[in-house]
Amino acid sequence: MRVLYRKSSIFLKTSFLFINLLLLAIITVTGSLPNESQVNKSEISLKDQNCALSRIISEEISAQYFNTNLSRLIFEIFLDILPNGKDAQVSAHYTYQNIGNNSIINIINILDITTALTESRLSSITVSDGDGELYYEWIINEFIHILNITIREPLEFQQFYSYSITYLLEDAILQSFEVAEAFVFHWTLTQDEDMEQFTLIITLPAQYELYNQSALEPDADYTSVDGKRFEWDYYNIEENDIQIWIVRFQVYQTSTIPIPPPGKGAWFAMIGTFFAGLIAGGLTVFFIIKTRTDIERKEIVETLLSQPEKEIIRIIKNENGVTTQSKICSVSGFSKAKVSYYLNELENKGIVQKERWGRMNRIRITDDSVDKAYVKESE
């Protein structure tokens, strides 16, 4: 229902603008204006707004020709969405040429403020050329804002003249309630004159970005690298041509901020981190393999040694890896022959070494892995 209302509102505004333009053209051609006394000012209403416009025109600009003998060559509009997400600052640049024989001192422009919102308002108009501010008259009738601009010097035949009109479009942007912090700028422009070239440039402020890939209607002819400036170019525009632009945008999302490329220091840090990882990983692997090998060796020793051999090794271990054959006999309680036999077995297996030490035999463990395995067991 709301959309329907807005559409009908836009249609009404557009129709109204068209009728008014038609009326202006008739007035220009015929020069016949309604008698002011015939119009009762107190009875002006929406029903007879055309009459109201006639009255205003008759009062304000009846002496002027509606840009007869003027050819609009270039029309550029720079429209900046303001950071408040509600208003837009418009700067319209016009270039005219006098194509008639009479000199011209006044130029009339109609400012169209047809947005998606009925509460949109045009304010803060200023007019200037390259030399400074210009005198102007601002005539308002409902949705139509007419500017009668007095230029600095008479414009003679085939002379060119450029000037700018700046104004504020208040409450021109619709905030979407369906998606949080999404905005829609919907602008309909009915061209008030024929012209050779028309350009519209819309700029978003820093804190906004386009809502998605299809947020512009129609697609812009040019989009800036930062994605905040959009340009549409048109050629050979005719009076009453209607163009509609829609820009959907949202508050800049932090997730979409491009990550800056790493600097030189960052590269060094990354390489250093990589090598530190390599070293840490290598040490870990070495430790795991070593631990696993020790366990495997212990298991092998467990299976390969007999119980007396284990007991003899345990005794040597208790003597810090070196002892005498006679001490093994006394500690283990084995006979001398039995100890001698098993020591020979261990020597043959390469686990211990027997050597003469005076009149005694000194026994030393030679296999380190066996040594460690049994240290743990003894604990």
Added chain:
Amino acid sequence: MAKNFRDKIAFLLIFCLIVFSSFKQSTRNVSSQANLVEEEDRFIIYAGNEYNVVVPKDIGPEMIFDAENFGEITLKINYISEYTSPTQYLNSLNHLSGKGYSLDKLTWNSIGSSDINKTCVNLTRTHLDKNTTLDFSLSVFNQNQTIRDTDVKALYNAYLEFQVHNWSYTPETRGLALNLQTYMEQNEDYLRLGPFVDIATKEYAARILLNSFKFEVRLKSEIVMIKTTGEEIRYTVFFFAQYNVAEKVSEPADFWISVPYVADVNQIIFSFICSIGIEQTNLGSLSSFGLFAFGITSIVIIIRSFGRRRRKYN
């Protein structure tokens, strides 16, 4: 005995002087004269010992009052607009229509001056619709003045004037409205009060409060208009705000002053008085009240002790 009595009287007199001087300090602390400093993008008026006012150039009537014990308070004349209304005065923002100017969107010419009587900054905007001109001035006077029936205290008040020349009304509009905003940007603990009608002076006022300090902007309920014949007339204005003006909240005071259309008027003058000071209670500030109470107690004790001694000697 007599010497003792004289000492006590002298002590009492000195004590009373201290107490009353403390009352005096809580209301006024005035230096000799204001000074103007012009920088690249702003003017600064040093108003004695009371406060400084910073007026940025080229962004319209916006000023920042900076007081040592208070902080920075911004006051902006933000917008001027025509309105339509079923009544004489603006009573809804939906009634703003016709021509309007957001003052910070216009470029302004600014000039500052200082002489023996006053220090002021003037902003002017010409070349608006049908040669409408807007003039704004902020003045700090070195001597007490009365301007358009408004008393301006030297160095204590800042006198603001916003003049509209040659406004050309759109048919069907009822009058002209001016939007003012005042707030503290760097402090969230402030409170706004108003706009409200000051019953005592029949003036309109809005306040920014922080602890015991207040910033106040006031205007007369009647403003001056000058007709094309040169005749000066007074016309009643009224204020409108979109919030509960009696509630103290930490939000900007944001209100409209509206004045109906009067035929053949080519100059409308809005005058405002700004001041920064202590928020007055019945007996001044709490410290002053404490001193006062201490004084009374001391007097009672001294008199009683004096009476006892007399009885003892008798």
